[in-house]
Amino acid sequence: MTQENQLKNRPSAAKRETKRRSLKGLAVRDGLVRHPFDLEFDVRTSGLVAGRNLSTGQRNDRHATAYYAVAPSVFRGMLVRWRRCRPLAPIDEFTFIDLGAGMGRAMLLASEFPFRAVLGVELNPMLARIGSRNLARWRAAGRARAPMRMFCRDAATFDLPSGKCVVFLFNPFAAPVLRRILRNWAATLGERSGTLDILYVNNEQENVLRQQAGFTRLFHGEVRRSQADTAAERKILGNQPDAAYAAMAWEDCSIYRWAGANERSHPESKDRSRDSGGERR
Ligand SMILES: C[S@@+](CC[C@H](N)C(=O)[O-])C[C@H]1O[C@@H](n2cnc3c(N)ncnc32)[C@H](O)[C@@H]1O
Numbered sequence: 566m567t568q569e570n571q572l573k574n575r576p577s578a579a580k581r582e583t584k585r586r587s588l589k590g591l592a593v594r595d596g597l598v599r600h601p602f603d604l605e606f607d608v609r610t611s612g613l614v615a616g617r618n619l620s621t622g623q624r625n626d627r628h629a630t631a632y633y634a635v636a637p638s639v640f641r642g643m644l645v646r647w648r649r650c651r652p653l654a655p656i657d658e659f660t661f662i663d664l665g666a667g668m669g670r671a672m673l674l675a676s677e678f679p680f681r682a683v684l685g686v687e688l689n690p691m692l693a694r695i696g697s698r699n700l701a702r703w704r705a706a707g708r709a710r711a712p713m714r715m716f717c718r719d720a721a722t723f724d725l726p727s728g729k730c731v732v733f734l735f736n737p738f739a740a741p742v743l744r745r746i747l748r749n750w751a752a753t754l755g756e757r758s759g760t761l762d763i764l765y766v767n768n769e770q771e772n773v774l775r776q777q778a779g780f781t782r783l784f785h786g787e788v789r790r791s792q793a794d795t796a797a798e799r800k801i802l803g804n805q806p807d808a809a810y811a812a813m814a815w816e817d818c819s820i821y822r823w824a825g826a827n828e829r830s831h832p833e834s835k836d837r838s839r840d841s842g843g844e845r846r
Contacts, residue, residue, distance in 0.1 A: 614692075646788065684714050725761065733766070734764070736770075
């Protein structure tokens, strides 16, 4: 059988999905254990969905890593590191954008800060739908200090809004997607240095950022999980071992800033990660 026929005869991802009411990894029968964050705030962000189970027939499906929500303590630790890197404007001038927003946990946490807006971009429609419901609950409970909006779309086709942006990445996709996104930004941002900061948690594709001219690395190191998050996630992942992800006591992270088109790649001389409290094992 040719590869084309094999593809034609395979049931579409959308049809396979309608047989289940939820993605594999989000149901109790898949071993789901709810994170204390969900229990405390009555939202739905827990679960582990392997990349192969996220497919809905879109071009960049094959580059998706997995769905898993960031540990609240790691997210908050990253925001502290970012503020130590002296963003070039007050926080209310920045739009926060989570590329690969999943069910919106990082967006909810970001909205505890007075950002100009908090946006999320998620490829998988089921995750984006659940995420939008979470945002509505969060808003209704009066917890959001910033307007929030979820877009169901491929991050590779999402244009940055005007003004200053801080983009959050919790290792959402493989190198080809990240490379394409960085090239687009480099082409549009030109000499407007300081208009874009990138917070990269679980920075598996760090080399892609190092190779893209125009960015300066401000921080590179470990951001620790709280003991409570580590204990909760060990329990969660022990019950649901469906992806190559282990809850360590820290995440490898980095922070980058757009420095202008004339900034060279591998900017070792301009690497200010040590000055910014970066630490490395
Ligand atoms: C590790 S999860 C992070 C979830 C969220 N950022 C958080 O911290 O709670 C990565 C997410 O990226 C999404 N994703 C992968 N490739 C994508 C793409 N090309 N465009 C948009 N979202 C994508 C996946 O579906 C998954 O929900």
